[in-house]
Amino acid sequence: MNNYVWNKNEMFxxxxxxAFAMRTHSDGLEYDVANVVVCGETARVSFWFVVTSPLNATQLVDKRRVEEAVRKSRGRINSAFLLSDETLEFIGILPTLQAPAVPATAPWLIAFGVVMGAVCASIVVVLVSSVLQKKRKNKQKHDGEEKTVENEAAGDGVYNMSFSDEEPATQM
Structure with missing residues (x-):
């Protein structure tokens, strides 16, 4: 098994x-690398650390403040070492859950847009169909008037009749 080599540069x-996490999440105090004291290093990259106050190097920073700074800067710390919460473990400090992803458009707005689009499309379909129906009705009415005029022209008093001189034969 190839163990990761942890040297002085990684420790720095x-x-x-x-120190960055403490600066970012503290009361404006300027923590430095010297304020982070690492002890009990092992070959498997295991150690414990304490943070001292920038105002007094003999006074330790409260554990809760250090935990909060680590928890809030967890992503930054993991990114610095190209690790994740599964590979870089702070014993006793639970990882902060990532905030849920916020979509660019609110879900209710998407649903509203779909419903409004369907309503608008329905209105357009009803309007277009009523206009087309009215045009068809006018066309049928116009065609009916032309047929009536043709029928009236055919009934001008001229009748076609045929007569024959032969009498019908009777059968016996």
Whole structure:
């Protein structure tokens, strides 16, 4: 098994990221790398650390404040080492759950847009169909008037009749 080699440069980066986290999530105090004291290092990259006050190097920062700073900067710390919460573990400090992804458009707005689109499309269909129906009715009425005029022209008093001179034969 190839273990990751943790050297002094990685330790400096770790201490610097913790100092950054403390600066970012504290009362405006300027923490430095010297304020992060690492102890009990092992070959498997396991150690414990404490953070000292920038005002008094003999006074330790409250554990809750350090935990809060680590929890809030967890993504930054993991990113510095290209690790995740599964691979970089702070024992006793639970990871902060990521905030749920907020979509660019609110879901209710999407549903509203779909419903309004369907309503508008329905209105357009009803209007277009009524206009077309009215045109058909006018066309049928106009065609009916032309047929009536043709029928009236055919009934001008001229009748076609045929006569024959032969009498019908009777059968016996």
């Amino acid at each position: 980066l770790f201490r610097a990221t913790l």
